[in-house]
Amino acid sequence: GEEVVRGRIWEANPTIANSGELRPAMGVFAHEAAAVDEARKGIYMTEDQPDGRLYRFTPRSWPNLNAGTLEVAVVSGGTIGGTGSVAWAEVPDPSAATTDTRAQVAESTPYAGGEGIAFGHGKIFFSTKLDNTVWAYDPKAATMSIVYRASGDDPVLSGVDNLWWDDSSKSLLVAEDGGNMELVALALDGSVTPILRVDGHDGSELTGPTVSPNRRFMTLSSQRGAADGIGVTWLVKGAFPIA
Secondary structure, eight states: OOOSTTOOOEEOOTTSTTOOEEOGGGOSSOEEEEEEETTTTEEEEEEOSTTBOEEEEEEEETTEEEEEEEEEEEEEEOSSTTOEEEEEEEOSOTTOSSSOGGGSSTTOOOBSSEEEEEEETTEEEEEETTTTEEEEEETTTTEEEEEEEOOSSSOSSOSEEEEEEETTTTEEEEEESSTTOEEEEEETTSOEEEEEEOOSOTTSOEEEEEEOTTSSEEEEEESSOSTTOOOEEEEEEOOOTTO
């Protein structure tokens, strides 16, 4: 996803050089991250804007991403803004030729800076950076709830960003952009457990936490690295406390 105002989605085979192809049907907006619900044949996308939306793309013919329907979430009825029952409204013009996608459906729900997104436990989880919140959308119940929202002067988890669903522990790995640069395990009951901390990278952000299928290794990156501004990727050896 292109994290720019008129960003688009590219699809590529990482083992084939120069294989990227545009998928304009998936919308023109500041794409942050995407997650796939293969069982329901949908792709969910966050928008990195202060009033960004949550989108769903349903391919016309799964898994071909050349054509399909782009929708935006309309959430209502909750006691906290952004929570409650979820309906989906089609975006009239995914190309945003004259109007931004997030402004095309007046009743669509804004979220404060969409960041990471992950599918797991039958739900779509995503984070919003400007209010330090991790959300959970339940497609079966068509409801939106809050898993975690930072509070207090010095929360364990802040600067919520990239997400990885860890199925073995039924928890999310949340990478911090800011805070104290930790990777934190977030349980579905909202409890948090720091996994590791990166020192000397305060001007960067943690990205891409990924656990290997055999749970022996994890990869994690610092987007801008330390003072030299060069990104770093680490291979972290387990066993992990989240196992």
